[in-house]
Amino acid sequence: MKRYGSVIGLSEDKIEEYKSLHQAVWPDVLKRIEQCNIRNYSIYLHKLDQAGYFLFSYFEYTGENFAEDMAQMAEDPVTQKWWALCEPCQVPLKNKAEGDWWANMTEVFHHP
Amino acid sequence: MKRYGSVIGLSEDKIEEYKSLHQAVWPDVLKRIEQCNIRNYSIYLHKLDQAGYFLFSYFEYTGENFAEDMAQMAEDPVTQKWWALCEPCQVPLKNKAEGDWWANMTEVFHHP
Numbered sequence: 001m002k003r004y005g006s007v008i009g010l011s012e013d014k015i016e017e018y019k020s021l022h023q024a025v026w027p028d029v030l031k032r033i034e035q036c037n038i039r040n041y042s043i044y045l046h047k048l049d050q051a052g053y054f055l056f057s058y059f060e061y062t063g064e065n066f067a068e069d070m071a072q073m074a075e076d077p078v079t080q081k082w083w084a085l086c087e088p089c090q091v092p093l094k095n096k097a098e099g100d101w102w103a104n105m106t107e108v109f110h111h112p
Numbered sequence: 113m114k115r116y117g118s119v120i121g122l123s124e125d126k127i128e129e130y131k132s133l134h135q136a137v138w139p140d141v142l143k144r145i146e147q148c149n150i151r152n153y154s155i156y157l158h159k160l161d162q163a164g165y166f167l168f169s170y171f172e173y174t175g176e177n178f179a180e181d182m183a184q185m186a187e188d189p190v191t192q193k194w195w196a197l198c199e200p201c202q203v204p205l206k207n208k209a210e211g212d213w214w215a216n217m218t219e220v221f222h223h224p
Contacts, residue, residue: 051163
């Protein structure tokens, strides 16, 4: 199992929309998350003083090939429709890796 | 079990010091974390473009009284010495709750 922590900005005028969407995520989107071997997936929101609002995600990947599973997720038509609603709410960081949407963070500690 | 996501700033000139400390956390600090019913504890680091560096923590609390367990942790002399090394590296957010050091984030999604 491998853990992933990621971060992305959230537009201040889209906070309520993003929260509403995530209070009732479509069942087929959840099913695809499970099929792509993502477990224990949380998203948190906080305002970082003057820097604005950010979303932080944590999940555990239980599969064998993360790139392949993420490619499968990206090919799913329902997931594509879901992302078309979420992405206009989000503000990707400039220092994310090319091809990514959320920026992958560096793990500096884990226990136990 | 209850999940907690938290955030705090990290001074740019203390990044290496903070990383080194967390590559070899003192065994008695880890033991106290376990005794205080904290599990699956991760800390991530990322630079948020112009806003500087931030640490994000995720852990699961398996006890019955979080406030009491956190009070016990704060009373532990070894943990106090550890915090005396970590805290000068960190930059608490202005919008954290009074009495907290890290700012507690809002969970907007969890699955499954």
